[in-house]
Amino acid sequence: MIPIKEYRTTVNIFEDEMAIYHEAKEYIQKTDSTNAELITKFDSLTDQYCRLINITRRLCSISDVQSRDLKRREREIQNLLDHSDQGFLTFGKDLLVHKEHSSECIRIFNRKIGHVNILELLRSQNEEQNRLLADVLHRVFELHQGEEQLSCLSELPNLLKIRGSYINIKYKMIFDDLEEQTQILMVILTDITEKRKVEDQVLYLSYHDKLTSLFNRAYVESIIPQLQLDSNLPLSIVMADLNALKLVNDVFGHESGDKLIARAAKVFLTCCRKSDIVARWGGDEFMMILPGANQEACSRICNKIMEMFRTLPADPVNLSASLGAATLDNWETDIFSLIGVADSVMYSNKLIERKRTMETIVLNVEKVLQTKCPTYNEHNARIDALARRFIELPGLVLSPQEIVHLLSLARFHDIGKAAMPVELLRKTTFLTEDELKIMRKCSEIGYRMAHSIGEPILAQAILAFHEQWSGGGYPYGLKEEQIPQISRIISMLDVFDLLTHDQPYKRKKTPQEACQELNRCAGVQFDPRLVKLFLDNFGILFSEDSSCK
Numbered sequence: 001m002i003p004i005k006e007y008r009t010t011v012n013i014f015e016d017e018m019a020i021y022h023e024a025k026e027y028i029q030k031t032d033s034t035n036a037e038l039i040t041k042f043d044s045l046t047d048q049y050c051r052l053i054n055i056t057r058r059l060c061s062i063s064d065v066q067s068r069d070l071k072r073r074e075r076e077i078q079n080l081l082d083h084s085d086q087g088f089l090t091f092g093k094d095l096l097v098h099k100e101h102s103s104e105c106i107r108i109f110n111r112k113i114g115h116v117n118i119l120e121l122l123r124s125q126n127e128e129q130n131r132l133l134a135d136v137l138h139r140v141f142e143l144h145q146g147e148e149q150l151s152c153l154s155e156l157p158n159l160l161k162i163r164g165s166y167i168n169i170k171y172k173m174i175f176d177d178l179e180e181q182t183q184i185l186m187v188i189l190t191d192i193t194e195k196r197k198v199e200d201q202v203l204y205l206s207y208h209d210k211l212t213s214l215f216n217r218a219y220v221e222s223i224i225p226q227l228q229l230d231s232n233l234p235l236s237i238v239m240a241d242l243n244a245l246k247l248v249n250d251v252f253g254h255e256s257g258d259k260l261i262a263r264a265a266k267v268f269l270t271c272c273r274k275s276d277i278v279a280r281w282g283g284d285e286f287m288m289i290l291p292g293a294n295q296e297a298c299s300r301i302c303n304k305i306m307e308m309f310r311t312l313p314a315d316p317v318n319l320s321a322s323l324g325a326a327t328l329d330n331w332e333t334d335i336f337s338l339i340g341v342a343d344s345v346m347y348s349n350k351l352i353e354r355k356r357t358m359e360t361i362v363l364n365v366e367k368v369l370q371t372k373c374p375t376y377n378e379h380n381a382r383i384d385a386l387a388r389r390f391i392e393l394p395g396l397v398l399s400p401q402e403i404v405h406l407l408s409l410a411r412f413h414d415i416g417k418a419a420m421p422v423e424l425l426r427k428t429t430f431l432t433e434d435e436l437k438i439m440r441k442c443s444e445i446g447y448r449m450a451h452s453i454g455e456p457i458l459a460q461a462i463l464a465f466h467e468q469w470s471g472g473g474y475p476y477g478l479k480e481e482q483i484p485q486i487s488r489i490i491s492m493l494d495v496f497d498l499l500t501h502d503q504p505y506k507r508k509k510t511p512q513e514a515c516q517e518l519n520r521c522a523g524v525q526f527d528p529r530l531v532k533l534f535l536d537n538f539g540i541l542f543s544e545d546s547s548c549k
Contacts, residue, residue, distance in 0.1 A: 017053045087189035093141040165193045212265035215279040232291040236298035236327040239346040242284040243320045244361040250448035271304040295327045317364035322350035358453040369418040373425045383410045406486040409461045416442030428504045461487045468525045488527045
């Protein structure tokens with residue numbers, strides 16, 4: 001587009017020329033006709049001059065319009081190039097960049113690149129790649145346009161890492177001067193760093209466990225064929241299964257379970273060598289592949305894992321796992337079969353260790369509950385002593401198995417409180433309705449815990465612990481004989497003990513007052529037959545040598 005100042009100057013030229021024309025016409029009109037022929041010719045010349053001015057003015061006007069349109073199109077094209085997120089540059093046989101054709105070039109190279117050698121701009125840390133670039137770019141300009149030239153261009157790398165960014169590059173041979181057929185090479189650069197990051201993240205997530213950042217099962221299955229090399233023999237596999245993860249999830253929530261998994265992953269990584277592959281095989285199972293490890297080396301790693309588990313503090317319970325290992329000395333057996341052997345050994349060990357492991361976990365849970373509720377141990381000891389006396393009363397018939405379950409319920413009836421907020425357990429005022437809803441989850445949590453340790457009958461008894469004889473309890477509104485007898489017994493003994501000992505929200509009652517309360521609730525909250533049995537034998541239950549006081 002013609003600048004305003006320049007355009008006005010052009011207009012002024014035509015104004016000056018027209019002024020000369022008008023001056024000439026005026027002169028002709030004033031001149032006498034002594035030389036009519038000359039005057040006529042001068043008049044004709046003047047008119048032709050006027051026509052020439054008008055034609056020239058129109059041509060200039062057309063040229064101005066075309067120039068403005070051309071400039072507008074240039075701006076539009078440049079705007080498109082600048083916002084295409086691609087860099088465009090050209091260079092010739094001397095390999096010096098003519099200019100950057102879009103602002104993306106300046107962003108990629110962090111400077112203006114006109115007259116800079118293309119080999120300098122595209123230099124990377126890969127020297128072999130740098131040599132290839134130099135060789136091809138020098139050769140390609142010696143070749144005539146055609147298949148041979150295209151083949152030469154195809155040798156150029158399409159992905160370079162420049163200043164920490166991944167740049168995709170396309171090459172296109174074009175003509176700088178159509179008449180002279182001067183070839184130049186156009187390079188199109190696209191920054192794919194963010195796309196590459198996303199792709200790398202997707203690839204990472206597809207082969208890594210999100211919680212622990214360990215390799216996952218998909219990665220292990222993809223890498224196993226590459227491990228079957230003689231240089232990796234002997235090769236050992238260790239399978240590990242975390243103990244009591246379900247119990248932790250049920251009692252303390254999945255957040256605590258996730259913390260347990262993450263802690264175990266750190267132990268496995270710490271105890272294994274850098275060359276080993278540690279993976280989360282799924283759920284609570286882990287796998288360690290130990291290339292070059294014989295049985296002795298594998299045993300050392302397993303012992304190191306178990307020792308580290310023993311030294312870690314409980315959070316909220318002690319970390320433990322059942323391990324199984326197998327070693328391969330030749331390729332007569334494949335790795336997948338070896339995994340199966342290690343898995344079988346691990347499950348055998350888990351069954352052997354189950355009872356001891358579960359007792360340890362239960363003790364951990366009870367320690368947590370004692371910390372949250374300091375009166376827990378004393379309360380449970382009194383309930384246990386009272387239950388042992390109650391089951392000896394005449395008129396109460398219980399099978400040996402029922403007695404075992406009743407004493408277990410005396411110990412575990414409040415175990416679900418381990419998952420309750422400490423501020424609710426120690427609250428000195430009555431609970432709100434919302435707080436009661438939270439506390440009523442205790443029996444369900446205790447139920448899940450008992451199931452986790454393989455005690456289904458105890459689980460049902462814990463779940464029914466807050467049911468009432470009249471059907472007004474929770475969680476299912478069971479009534480009368482629908483409620484397990486051991487739940488009815490321990491529920492009554494539990495209330496009596498709570499009534500006769502100070503609570504954060506209520507002062508204790510006398511034993512006589514507590515008995516009146518039991519009698520008042522007989523047939524509503526409690527089994528009337530059991531209340532009568534309790535009251536009729538009160539003296540026996542609380543004799544001088546009784547530990548129930």
